[in-house]
Amino acid sequence: MPVFLIDSNIFFYAKIMDKEYGKACAEILNRIVRGEVDAATSVLVAVELANALRKYGLNNEVKEVIDGLSSLLEFQFMKSIRWTLGVLLTFLISLE
Numbered sequence: 001m002p003v004f005l006i007d008s009n010i011f012f013y014a015k016i017m018d019k020e021y022g023k024a025c026a027e028i029l030n031r032i033v034r035g036e037v038d039a040a041t042s043v044l045v046a047v048e049l050a051n052a053l054r055k056y057g058l059n060n061e062v063k064e065v066i067d068g069l070s071s072l073l074e075f076q077f078m079k080s081i082r083w084t085l086g087v088l089l090t091f092l093i094s095l096e
Helices: 008-016 022-033 043-055 059-072 081-095
Strands: 003-005 038-040
Touching (some): 008 022, 008 043, 043 059
Parallel strands (some): 003 038
């Protein structure tokens, strides 16, 4: 089965339930959860998602969403992803 790269927009539009793309993005994530799609993402996607959430005024939800991102899928991240996400979260929390 091919592995699809999941961009930050998929997570973001599903989170805010964007009028145009929210439902389709949520369905993509649901298909991943059900094991119908193999997916991967990158540390850059996590950074972009956190930044988009902050710009959208969802500062209080950044940690929850990033934690969900790291546990939603068994991402094909580098082994250091959990450490990197921890550093990112610490940095973002310090900006509040």
